Amino acid sequence: MTKFVAPATVLVALLIIWYIAAYFLNEPQAIALMDPDGPNSFWAVVQASWSMDRPVLPTPDQILSNLADSIFNYPLDSPRNFLLQTAFTAQAALTGLALGLILGIALAIGIVHSRVLDRSLMPWVIASQTIPILAIAPMVVVAMGNVGFTGLAPKAAIVGYLSFFPIAVGMVKGFRSPDTMQLDLMRTYNASGAQIFSKLRWPVSMAFLFPSLKVAVALAVTGAIVAELPTGAQVGLGARLLAGSYYGQTMMMWGALVLASLLAITLIGCVRLGEFCLRTSRGGRL
């Protein structure tokens, strides 16, 4: 029981702060819209500031009813339906994540097996992450657009660029984690390099893959949204965010944020499920 009390208390406290903040932020506009001569009670002002059409800070119930409206009152293929926009973002995030996973693991294999690659690639891998993604995303979109790749491809490329890093770093660490004794053991079996990889390095690295994957998933969702901003704000949650900020539609922005976090939570949940299944097949330990 106490397990739920603490999180519930935090949630309630946050909601109270939110409603108070919404009142203070929206109150000036609410009063401006009200009849200046009318007998406006305090409660009426509060209610008005909590139900603005274009609030500075919408209340949680406004965000949710706006989301519900978009999801239930528009067909699934309408751009006004948030689920469609979420699907676009999820598609970019997942495609990019797959690219990042393949690239990250391939780099890690190269780095672990070749001293030359270790010396020559690792600095670039690290340098790649020092460039702000906001700076590089428009360049990727423009460059790829010029050679005919538009839509999903540049978004997936940007997501891959962000998400390969934690995978590569984690897997290098994982592939290197077998101890000398385990490697000597494989040597006494006259195991080939490929066998050492498949029977020892790969299984041992699973304990490193899942934490890396969780970081990569969070980066992938952020990356997909950032990648949607410079594409002329066509589709996706990023596009809704941008459109919302152009037109002062804060509820649209908040709706996109809520769905983006739900998307990230769902993807993290999938990673945890995969981790759970592998753990179970290994008798309860990874």
Next chain:
Amino acid sequence: MDDVRLSDAPVSTTARPVVIEAEKLNIIFNAADKPVVALSDVDLTVQLGDFVSLIGPSGCGKTTLLRAIADLVPLSSGKLSINGMTPDEARRNRAYGYVFQAPALFPWRNVTKNVTLPLELTGMPKAEREARAAENLQLLGLKDFGNKFPWQLSGGMQQRVSIARALSFKPSLLLMDEPFGALDEITRDSLNLHVHELWAQTGMTSVFVTHSIPEAVFLSTRIVVMSARPGRVLRIIESNLPRHRTLEMRDSPAFVAVAHQVREALREGHSYD
């Protein structure tokens, strides 16, 4: 008297084939400041069916010698042959089983899958390798533990699994590097009995590195006493204990006499200061 070897009677040294032969073996490690001589001019002959223990103080090169036989460290000079092959050829032919200081089991594999690992590498069919694993587990009293994971077993049981795993290739030579060093006395006794019975049943040529005099005397037909800096063979003591041994035998005068010889030899090479 054919199962008793007397120290003064070089019984059948020519009759049994030589399994390991080391001649003027030198191993030098290049440390940062100056080279470290791990083994200096080591001569050693191990014959088929021998149980040879390497005993000596830390740093005497006993583990290095075992690792050289297993081709885990390169020789600096000298000759070393295993069944007439170079250590590298012997390793490639999977001619030996090696038991490490720690069990080195893979925690993501259950006991059976740990024991079948070496056989997987050779591409042996699943049913066959599982049958052989069951056989080896049975030999070490682990018949019912195939589905357990390593961390569910005690340290002693884990080391027994690692011995079962070392038997996978049906090697003619078993190399053990202080396998019971980390275990308590009681567990150690029981594992010594396991190893002794394994050797007595199979007659498998064994080389065993240890710090413990009673362990060496209990298990061995020959005890190689080594000394440190540089690592060299000080003396080789032939044991005249009967081939089949029991733990009770450790209090017998014959056992104590051999232990005394080992202790004297160790003292000779070690000034305790």
